[in-house]
Amino acid sequence: MRHLYLHVPFCVKRCAYCDFTTYATPRGSARMGEYVVALLRLLGEARECGLVDGLDTAYLGGGTPSYLGAEALGRLLAGVGELLGSGAELSFEANPDSLADDVLAEARSAGATRVSIGVQSLDDAELALLGRVHTAAQARERVEAAVDSGLDVSADLMCALPGQTDMVFGRSLEQLVGCGVGHVSVYPLMVEEGTPLAARVDAGELDEPDEDDEADRMLQAAAYLDARGFSRYEVASYALPGKACRHNQAYWTGKSYLGLGTAAASMLSAGEYACLRAAAPSLPDLPPEGARVRLTCASSPDEVGAASGLADLAWDVEFLNAREAAAEDLMLGTRMSAGAADAVVRRAREAIGAARVDAAICDVVGRGLAMQGEDGALAPTARGWLLGNELYGALWDLARG
Ligand code: SF4
Numbered sequence: 001m002r003h004l005y006l007h008v009p010f011c012v013k014r015c016a017y018c019d020f021t022t023y024a025t026p027r028g029s030a031r032m033g034e035y036v037v038a039l040l041r042l043l044g045e046a047r048e049c050g051l052v053d054g055l056d057t058a059y060l061g062g063g064t065p066s067y068l069g070a071e072a073l074g075r076l077l078a079g080v081g082e083l084l085g086s087g088a089e090l091s092f093e094a095n096p097d098s099l100a101d102d103v104l105a106e107a108r109s110a111g112a113t114r115v116s117i118g119v120q121s122l123d124d125a126e127l128a129l130l131g132r133v134h135t136a137a138q139a140r141e142r143v144e145a146a147v148d149s150g151l152d153v154s155a156d157l158m159c160a161l162p163g164q165t166d167m168v169f170g171r172s173l174e175q176l177v178g179c180g181v182g183h184v185s186v187y188p189l190m191v192e193e194g195t196p197l198a199a200r201v202d203a204g205e206l207d208e209p210d211e212d213d214e215a216d217r218m219l220q221a222a223a224y225l226d227a228r229g230f231s232r233y234e235v236a237s238y239a240l241p242g243k244a245c246r247h248n249q250a251y252w253t254g255k256s257y258l259g260l261g262t263a264a265a266s267m268l269s270a271g272e273y274a275c276l277r278a279a280a281p282s283l284p285d286l287p288p289e290g291a292r293v294r295l296t297c298a299s300s301p302d303e304v305g306a307a308s309g310l311a312d313l314a315w316d317v318e319f320l321n322a323r324e325a326a327a328e329d330l331m332l333g334t335r336m337s338a339g340a341a342d343a344v345v346r347r348a349r350e351a352i353g354a355a356r357v358d359a360a361i362c363d364v365v366g367r368g369l370a371m372q373g374e375d376g377a378l379a380p381t382a383r384g385w386l387l388g389n390e391l392y393g394a395l396w397d398l399a400r401g
Helices: 030-048 070-081 101-109 124-130 136-148 166-178 196-202 211-227 246-252 270-279 301-306 322-333 342-352 354-366 382-386 388-399
Strands: 003-008 055-062 084-094 114-120 152-159 183-188 231-234 237-239 258-260 265-269 290-297 315-321 370-372 378-380
Touching: 003 030, 003 070, 003 246, 030 070, 030 258, 030 301, 055 070, 055 246, 070 084, 070 101, 084 246, 101 136, 114 124, 114 136, 124 136, 136 152, 136 166, 152 166, 152 211, 166 183, 166 211, 183 211, 211 231, 211 237, 211 382, 231 246, 246 322, 258 290, 265 270, 270 290, 290 322, 315 322, 322 342, 322 388, 342 354, 354 370, 354 388, 378 382, 382 388
Parallel strands: 003 055, 003 258, 055 084, 084 114, 114 152, 152 183
Antiparallel strands: 183 237, 231 237, 258 265, 265 290, 290 315, 370 378
16 A cells, blocks of 8 residues: 555644544643554554555645644654655645644654645634634745745635635735745635534524635636646646645545544555454455445544554444446546546446446536546546536446446
8 A cells, every 4th residue: 555644633723614523632732642652553553464665645634733743743754754665745734823843844854745734814804714723924924934944835725705705815825825835725615514603604694605606716716826837636726847746646546545543534455455454353344346445443532542553443444346436436536637547437437337437428528527538538627627516426326336
């Protein structure tokens, strides 16, 4: 397996819109240190049983990995570093309020190559609405410090916030690019059930995000970033040449990955699952038609912290047959501007049946959601990116028997 994800489920406080698996935790809490030590133990076991080594990419996400602090983050990155092959990409997520100079320096010396910073907006009123703990000035200053540190820097921005105008969003974009980042991800705000933001929308205090606003902002971002040399290589991701995130590209091209830590997801082939089962025998048998296994670690942070090995973790397991795996690859491929490669389309025709796949392709092409190039790849159109759910839904339907 060439790709590894580690989940760090700790934040200084929960943002108003957040429904990720993360826990507000006091700074410097022993709980975080125990969690890091446990992750390193689990990684060591994964290496011993042959699951990971010679990694091409590794990604520490969260939560807020930078909130671990310089020492614990450095220890975790260095531990992952021992599993990397040459030229590997090692990313970690950060928030501006915890991306201190010592965190940047320690991450660099531990082998990190890339940092992804949750900026979300460079407007103080929007940051307050989102319940972020940093200001716009702090975010600009920390993004510039990250760029100066020599790491490849990515930043996330949110669009279609209640009351957001094209001018306010445009200013955030402009300032972010001015800070020197090489990669920008742009996401429409989602109002997730059970969050403080949803309560305010339900109470009529805030407008619900509007689909037309979302489409306008996404088009605005695409035009602005394109004019500054960023190419859109995935529906939400823009990069200067050579700065695309290889780890995320692995997710969209059907590569296997191991995820460790609370709520971390893994995608394993049948052989890799057999390898994991040797270390965690309580995992269920692979059914005869199982071609791929999706697992999510269901252990809480304290359970992970106390785990002496992979066998102590709880997992949610889902088996995919060859048809489902092929439909998933086709669907994920159409998130990227390069599209689902010809080989992916051919594999889908073999696993699902040529007539069904050709009819689905005909349907999405006919609706203007995708196009098939001379090289056989199935790529999204501009309309397909705006109406992603229609495109992905039509292709995922192929998973049904
Ligand atoms: S920083 Fe990210 S993970 Fe943490 S609470 Fe905010 S949105 Fe959620």
